[in-house]
Amino acid sequence: MSVLDYSAYPFTREQLVQNVKQRMSEKRFKHVLGVEKACIELAQRYGVNPTKASIAGLTHDYAKECSDKVFEQTIRNYNLDPQLLKWGNNILHGVVGQYIVKEELHLVDEAILHAIEVHTTGDKQMTTLEKVLYVADYIEENRVFPGVTKARELAKQDLDETVCFETKQTLSFLVEKKSPIYPKTLVTYNYYVALKQ
Ligand code: GDP
């Protein structure tokens, strides 16, 4: 992948890939490689640094298989809100996972760490890198669900429109399951739905 330049980071792409691979199931690792690929494609389309997009893709689910104990300890170490624990892994692996990535991979790039933080819920006024990761996670080539083809098409045309569509779909899916909605997911929905009216 000749567009990538890892020289400013404390690891090569190969080292990062190996490190990430050790932390997760084969299936999740395949997803991660798919997200990296989609991240690089979207980065090139929307003018984002492709190396940052590659690292964001490779690290975004780094903490997905961490135990509750690890999340509890990280919340204590960084004085984060203990109430976060009630949201479970789906929310914790990004919101708290960014600190685990920082510690274990020595990644200090705040733009990438923040993209990891919001990759599940989105946020209002995301940077293009954050939108790229949020959308890449949804449309990567291994994903199969209703609406994924539409999301892939939209992603070639309008990134904000895709963020809006993805958030609406996720919210509907969660409401249908009677899952609790993390407040930031609603913030994302309200922001992007107003932007695209
Ligand atoms: P993954 O890590 O690649 O599986 O994808 P994500 O990090 O985007 O999402 C992880 C899970 O969190 C998915 O099952 C989402 O549906 C779910 N999720 C996203 N937003 C919310 C929310 O506001 N509340 C809850 N309870 N789950 C959410």
Ligand code: FE
């Ligand atoms: Fe995730």
Ligand code: FE
């Ligand atoms: Fe993911």
